[in-house]
Amino acid sequence: MDLENVPSGISDLQMTRRLVGAARVTYIDVPWGLLSPGTGGVQLGVQEFRGIPVSPGVAIGRVVVVNDDRHVVSKRPIAKAMVQAECDRLDAALAASLDELAELRTLAEEQLGKEAAAIFAFHQGMLCDPTLTGPIRTRIEADHVNAEYAVQEQFRTLARRFAGMGDTAFSTKVDDVWDLDDRVLRHLTGSAPHVGATIGEGSIVVATDLTPSQTAAFPRGKVLGFVTDRGGSTSHTAIFARALGIPAAVGAGTLTAVARDDEEIIVDGDLGVIVLRPDDATKAKYGRIIERATAFKETLAKSRELPAQTTDGECVSLLGNIEFGEEAATVLEQGGTGVGLFRTEFLWLTSDHDPTEEEQFEEYRAAAIASKGSPITIRTFDLGADKLTQAQAAAPERNPFLGCRSIRYCLQNIPMFRCQLRAIMRASAFGTVRIMFPLVTNVSELRQARMILSDVIEELDDEGVKIDRAVEVGMMIEAPSAAVMAASFAREVDFFSIGTNDLIQYTLAVDRTNERVANLYSGAHPAVIKLIKEIARAARRRGVETSICGELAGDPNYTMLLLGLGLRTLSVTANRIPHLKAVVRSVDIGQCESLARRVGSLDSERQVSAYLRAEARKRFPELVDGRTGDEEPG
């Protein structure tokens, strides 16, 4: 969006809103031509847009444009005698908002899963936080202004603070702030909630951006897909679309400027392509893609019971990454043989209070039991950066990815850390539990963490609690410092897990959540591949088991390379396990090693990525982007 084109006279507040999820059309730089509003009977042709694919699959449906109808309130003086009544009005609006959020959270948890529900838990936490609501009341009392204005000013300050961080992870928080602002203002002004009344069967929602509340209000089963002009791969729309299992693309730029209600539209959530007003040939092509994808899913389902073994008999462990204990069962259902990464921080992010030892114990025990004896690797809280507690959210760091996150945060919050370790150790009596520390960058923090763990073990022993004293302890390798020093770390742990999501960002100095540099974020960079190779070699020499658990591990383009570099354990989102099994079962280790040697001779990311794609497409085309080459849209 071109700020220069915003007409003078528009308030700062209105402008901020246009920037954070704004009303549609007017000031966007688009090739208008015949496409401006009110083109009457002019027949418009096919238009194609490119966005970021965030939820896989293809859908053909009809456009429903969802407008952003946010409140704009003005400042009103309040007589001194009315100040208490105004504060009471504020309290009532906050209480009603909290009640509504509790309902939404329960509904989201039942229908969309815990990740979506976590968004509303975060909203609840914010509204309960006196550092957010206190200044609103103070403003009413001190300046004698109306509650609406005081609310909007406070939320605007917070939104600015997040927006000023210049980081996509925080721009998602800006959306949260405006969503909450809207909710509280609705209760203050008595206006109607967002509803999905205009959404009929076969709708594809097209919006500038969608708030969690808007998305949650859409009628189940009627929405076939989402497309938004704004947003990145971590946006709320992406999370909701994946939870609903429907195709979505975000960051489509100017789609809302030209799309009209009821026009036909295709959303390709695998490739991020959007086709508006498709012709018959395009519809037929996408229709075939949908048919083949359905047939392919059935084939994958059948391979679930088969072993993950290469054609020359090498066994590969395929494990699952989970965020909630109950997902351990899904991993087994998908053909996985254990949990390679349990991201426990979601317990914090889905709760409006600090999770107690008992709550955590229940969650870890449930996961251990659901794993039915197969190993379950519980990672200690990886809080900070883009995964914030309420306290952290209220005091953003200037450089959060380089700040107090992960093991650093735990070591600065020992009671919280001990509480988690106690809960994990208690759960160790119910399965094959392993403990893993995230983002270790030097040996002393690893030793400190291990010392605290030993202390917790002694304490539980003294209390007579049943635990597995021989619990295996490992660490994630997510920073170049740990990768380079892998041989030294290997003396101190039972296992490694390579976290490529962070390893890539720290090696290439590219923020993993910032879409402006997304083109530079790639696991195919030779520096990343060299580090993975060195870690695998150092671990092998010391007999330390190594898995890989970043997103790259679930990408079939990389599977042969990873096997060729010597890795034999891949930990991925449960629904990727069948895909990886199909790749593993179609290759032999000799082929993988020669592919890895060839990759080692290439010195640019583009060459590596082109070579990996070409090889994957040659050997297992149906597994790459879920498409066969002949069906790629033009």
Ligand code: PEP
């Ligand atoms: C990683 O960094 O690769 C990883 C698995 O951890 P997370 O994505 O939770 O940071």
Ligand code: MG
């Ligand atoms: Mg990480």
